[in-house]
Amino acid sequence: MTKNVVVGIGKAGINLLDEWILAEEPSGLFYALDADFSSVEGSLAERRILLGKEATKGLGTCGDLELASKIFEEEEPRIEQILEECEHLLVLSGLGGAMGSAGLQFFSRKASERIKTLSSIAFLPFHSEAFSRQDTARKTVQELLEFPHQFIFFSNEKAKGVFGPADDPLRVYRNLNKKVSSIISCWYHLTQAATEEAPFDSTNFPSLLFVEDFYSFSLRGVEKLPDKIQPYLQPAKDVGLEQNRKVAWVCFFLSPTKTEEDLRSLFKAEESLFDRFYLSIIRENRENMDAREEGFVLIGNAAGEKFIETEIEKQLERTDTILADNKSSTQPDDGLQKDSISTGIFTKGYKTVHKGVNLDLPAFLRKGISIKI
Amino acid sequence: MFWKKEWPILVGLEIGTSKIACSVAELREGGELYLLGIAESPSLNVRKGEIVDFELAQKSVHDAIVEAEAKTNVAIEEVYLAISGAHIRSFNSKVVISLGEDGDRIDQKHLMELRSLVRQQALPTGQILLHDLLKTYSLDDGTLTENPIGLFSKKLTAEYHLISGIATRLQTTVRCVKELSIDICNYCLSIFATAQAVLTRSQKMQGAIVIDLGAGLTDYIVYHGGIIVHSGVIGVGQDHLTNDLALALRIPFPQAEEIKKHFGSFKLGSESIKKRLTTSNHLLPEERLVPYNAIVKIMRARQEEIFEIIKEDLEMQSFWPHFTGTIYLTGGGSKIDGVEELAQKIFGHPVKLAESLPFKGDQSYLDRPDLYTVLGLLRYGRIFEMESLKEGLLGKMRSSLLRFLGNIKFLN
Numbered sequence: 001m002t003k004n005v006v007v008g009i010g011k012a013g014i015n016l017l018d019e020w021i022l023a024e025e026p027s028g029l030f031y032a033l034d035a036d037f038s039s040v041e042g043s044l045a046e047r048r049i050l051l052g053k054e055a056t057k058g059l060g061t062c063g064d065l066e067l068a069s070k071i072f073e074e075e076e077p078r079i080e081q082i083l084e085e086c087e088h089l090l091v092l093s094g095l096g097g098a099m100g101s102a103g104l105q106f107f108s109r110k111a112s113e114r115i116k117t118l119s120s121i122a123f124l125p126f127h128s129e130a131f132s133r134q135d136t137a138r139k140t141v142q143e144l145l146e147f148p149h150q151f152i153f154f155s156n157e158k159a160k161g162v163f164g165p166a167d168d169p170l171r172v173y174r175n176l177n178k179k180v181s182s183i184i185s186c187w188y189h190l191t192q193a194a195t196e197e198a199p200f201d202s203t204n205f206p207s208l209l210f211v212e213d214f215y216s217f218s219l220r221g222v223e224k225l226p227d228k229i230q231p232y233l234q235p236a237k238d239v240g241l242e243q244n245r246k247v248a249w250v251c252f253f254l255s256p257t258k259t260e261e262d263l264r265s266l267f268k269a270e271e272s273l274f275d276r277f278y279l280s281i282i283r284e285n286r287e288n289m290d291a292r293e294e295g296f297v298l299i300g301n302a303a304g305e306k307f308i309e310t311e312i313e314k315q316l317e318r319t320d321t322i323l324a325d326n327k328s329s330t331q332p333d334d335g336l337q338k339d340s341i342s343t344g345i346f347t348k349g350y351k352t353v354h355k356g357v358n359l360d361l362p363a364f365l366r367k368g369i370s371i372k373i
Numbered sequence: 374m375f376w377k378k379e380w381p382i383l384v385g386l387e388i389g390t391s392k393i394a395c396s397v398a399e400l401r402e403g404g405e406l407y408l409l410g411i412a413e414s415p416s417l418n419v420r421k422g423e424i425v426d427f428e429l430a431q432k433s434v435h436d437a438i439v440e441a442e443a444k445t446n447v448a449i450e451e452v453y454l455a456i457s458g459a460h461i462r463s464f465n466s467k468v469v470i471s472l473g474e475d476g477d478r479i480d481q482k483h484l485m486e487l488r489s490l491v492r493q494q495a496l497p498t499g500q501i502l503l504h505d506l507l508k509t510y511s512l513d514d515g516t517l518t519e520n521p522i523g524l525f526s527k528k529l530t531a532e533y534h535l536i537s538g539i540a541t542r543l544q545t546t547v548r549c550v551k552e553l554s555i556d557i558c559n560y561c562l563s564i565f566a567t568a569q570a571v572l573t574r575s576q577k578m579q580g581a582i583v584i585d586l587g588a589g590l591t592d593y594i595v596y597h598g599g600i601i602v603h604s605g606v607i608g609v610g611q612d613h614l615t616n617d618l619a620l621a622l623r624i625p626f627p628q629a630e631e632i633k634k635h636f637g638s639f640k641l642g643s644e645s646i647k648k649r650l651t652t653s654n655h656l657l658p659e660e661r662l663v664p665y666n667a668i669v670k671i672m673r674a675r676q677e678e679i680f681e682i683i684k685e686d687l688e689m690q691s692f693w694p695h696f697t698g699t700i701y702l703t704g705g706g707s708k709i710d711g712v713e714e715l716a717q718k719i720f721g722h723p724v725k726l727a728e729s730l731p732f733k734g735d736q737s738y739l740d741r742p743d744l745y746t747v748l749g750l751l752r753y754g755r756i757f758e759m760e761s762l763k764e765g766l767l768g769k770m771r772s773s774l775l776r777f778l779g780n781i782k783f784l785n
């Protein structure tokens with residue numbers, strides 16, 4: 001069984017995957033999935049799957065989200081093996097696109113049904129892109145709120161002018177993809193190094209993180225960080241989310257001579273600037289190789305927890321009014337129980353929600369208690 | 374088979390999430406309860422104390438009643454029914470009447486007036502009043518009393534602990550019983566019944582919280598200075614412990630239930646020993662090593678959360694800073710090793726496993742904390758029977774809920 005699998009979906013996802021493969025030449029299983037023949041064909045991924053051949057004749061969905069969802073459902077048997085053979089899954093995609101959006105939702109659902117960890121890196125459209133793409137992205141984010149996975153969102157709009165000239169989207173893509181590949185490397189090492197004693201659990205990472213800013217750094221450059229961080233402590237309203245927590249995630253490849261304490265002490269001052277501060281340290285075990293002493297910092301808003309709570313509350317209110325209106329109905333309307341998170345036997349019947357938290361979800365997962373099984 | 378007719382018969386019925394239990398007792402001379410027997414049948418498709426599949430649930434209720442009849446040689450015609458559910462709400466309420474400018478001597482009529490006032494209180498739509506439990510009366514000079522009759526005052530205030538629930542959801546439970554041609558003498562909030570089974574008058578005076586760790590629900594009730602000051606129901610129970618285990622170990626629910634009952638505990642083993650369990654073939658498809666501490670952590674995470682939710686609720690109540698009593702645990706979950714210590718750690722009050730007050734007759738209830746609710750129903754029923762005997766009423770007093778539910782035409 002392969003431990004960790006990276007899946008690129010749609011043009012954006014496959015571009016990003018390819019960029020990483022180019023940079024790292026990793027060994028392992030990587031998949032390129034799309035309905036568009038041109039993007040699947042050119043991918044560097046060893047496993048390329050053209051989806052919905054009948055439906056689109058290899059031409060792609062042209063932004064049709066409904067069609068894309070249907071394709072994923074119909075192709076489930078072909079995709080299933082990806083999930084079967086791994087423990088941890090990383091999904092890469094662009095959220096304005098139909099395939100990217102439908103695919104991320106599909107894998108999120110499947111992963112939570114099978115209790116696999118899922119992490120994802122997704123791009124949000126430029127503001128100049130079609131309204132339908134913005135809408136697709138927004139809807140998808142709303143759907144993803146249901147899942148206990150780690151979602152990291154990068155706004156293409158914010159990258160404009162920073163990672164490439166405002167009038168050249170292709171260069172923005174390319175440069176942003178290059179930068180973002182380091183996150184894939186980080187994920188890859190963390191999942192690869194996971195053991196029974198120190199498991200990888202995506203709930204221990206920032207969830208629904210809207211990245212505001214993103215730095216690479218080496219140990220020597222670390223001192224400069226604080227003033228760099230300050231200006232970016234504002235909410236990301238890209239997808240209309242108001243609720244947020246200021247979060248930083250530092251990921252660092254550390255040489256064996258340095259201790260975790262050394263690194264932590266460098267971030268003493270920064271820790272207090274954030275509601276949450278995550279630190280991941282990677283010790284590479286590559287023989288005859290100089291250990292890298294570099295890493296990246298992601299700063300942003302983990303819209304996660306708070307937003308999920310209010311969403312569930314709203315849903316519950318709806319259920320209650322329907323129940324009160326419909327006296328003869330003793331069963332909750334099934335349409336409202338679209339609960340695809342793993343709640344086991346509690347998928348049927350009334351949900352238990354307390355202060356906005358769905359208590360039917362496993363307590364140890366919600367509390368981030370690591371369980372060695 | 375002969376049917377006993379010598380003494381009035383009392384029957385308690387609980388449609389629990391995990392089992393349907395039916396208790397039968399004779400009400401003997403001097404109001405002594407003589408337990409004839411208890412029957413049980415597994416609940417099918419009851420979740421969090423509420424019926425999900427009506428037909429299946431009704432069949433289980435039928436089975437339990439038939440078994441109880443066979444066991445005790447009693448034809449069951451009417452029952453005292455335990456009622457619970459996550460939709461149950463409780464709150465305290467005050468009502469006042471004026472006794473005129475110059476004051477008046479308080480009599481029974483005034484007390485009735487207060488009671489009817491509190492019953493008229495507006496509840497949220499769809500809710501119906503289950504119990505109005507008197508806390509205390511107070512006079513205009515601030516005197517608190519349980520019995521103000523004969524005293525003189527210008528106004529009289531009564532404080533009640535009110536318990537309500539959503540009518541349509543209660544209706545399912547009531548209908549499930551009535552359709553079997555069984556009458557409901559009265560119903561009782563489950564935890565209120567449970568408290569009657571385990572608390573003596575003096576324990577109630579000293580202060581007591583009873584927490585029922587049921588399969589689908591966790592119910593609690595608080596006695597402070599002898600009166601009920603608070604109660605609550607949470608839609609999280611021991612099934613959640615099992616469900617968490619099933620999801621974490623990726624095994625079916627029934628297997629997780631077995632593991633929980635056999636190996637479950639809230640006590641972590643010492644980290645250095647790292648005790649591991651080998652589960653045998655009938656529990657898991659293949660032999661698998663399951664770390665003992667993983668099971669403990671999963672169960673603890675859940676039970677701790679349940680206790681914490683209760684504690685948070687208690688902390689918001691005005692009695693809490695003055696509470697000095699004991700916490701009593703009942704229900705199936707109270708059998709788990711280490712539950713007292715865990716509760717003690719969270720509540721910071723002494724915790725004990727509840728014990729049933731003694732019964733004459735059948736003794737099979739001993740050590741069965743999951744049966745205390747149906748035992749309590751018998752004690753609750755006794756109060757009603759004794760009152761109606763004493764007052765020579767023809768029919769027993771029916772509550773507003775039963776009148777309400779009795780008038781509903783059930784749709785099939």
Ligand SMILES: Nc1nc2c(ncn2[C@@H]2O[C@H](COP(=O)(O)OP(=O)(O)OP(=O)(O)O)[C@@H](O)[C@H]2O)c(=O)[nH]1
Pocket residue numbers: 009010011012013015016034035036060061062063064068093094095096097098099100101123124125126129133156172173174176177
């Ligand atoms: N950062 C980045 N964003 C990209 C890249 N390619 C596309 N995008 C963005 O990703 C979003 C989705 O576009 P595509 O990936 O082309 O769509 P798709 O998933 O193939 O879905 P279809 O609609 O079926 O073509 C758009 O909003 C693009 O702006 C890329 O290489 N890098």
Ligand SMILES: Nc1ncnc2c1ncn2[C@@H]1O[C@H](COP(=O)(O)OP(=O)(O)OP(=O)(O)O)[C@@H](O)[C@H]1O
Pocket residue numbers: 388389390391392421422586587588589590591610611612630633634635637703704705706708709742743744
């Ligand atoms: N020895 C045991 N160890 C652990 N758990 C147990 C044990 N015995 C019973 N239980 C658990 O207790 C629960 C049943 O308790 P109980 O019979 O009090 O609930 P119930 O009355 O059916 O449900 P409710 O009152 O919530 O509707 C089940 O979840 C069962 O797994």
Ligand SMILES: [Mg+2]
Pocket residue numbers: 010011034036060061097099
């Ligand atoms: Mg495309």
Ligand SMILES: [Mg+2]
Pocket residue numbers: 387389390563585587588704746
């Ligand atoms: Mg019970």
